[in-house]
Amino acid sequence: MFIDGCFWHGCPQHFVPPRANADYWQPKIERNRERDREAVARLDAAGWVALRFWEHEEPSSVAAVINAVVSAR
Numbered sequence: 001m002f003i004d005g006c007f008w009h010g011c012p013q014h015f016v017p018p019r020a021n022a023d024y025w026q027p028k029i030e031r032n033r034e035r036d037r038e039a040v041a042r043l044d045a046a047g048w049v050a051l052r053f054w055e056h057e058e059p060s061s062v063a064a065v066i067n068a069v070v071s072a073r
């Protein structure tokens with residue numbers, strides 16, 4: 001499982017692109033998101049279930065999802 005930071009992984013609810021050095025930050029965040037998708041695809045291909053959550057999510061909700069996924073397997 002991954003807990004993704006809202007800034008570093010481009011949370012759709014909280015990510016605000018920095019005004020300074022936008023040419024640097026925008027591709028960097030996009031590359032992080034691309035790497036996230038690649039990691040999930042690689043884990044999936046290897047038979048793992050990759051779960052990703054945002055840092056803003058309630059820990060109890062995250063735990064409930066993990067519990068449900070583990071129980072189902």
Ligand SMILES: [Zn+2]
Pocket residue numbers: 006011012013014015054055056
């Ligand atoms: Zn967020």
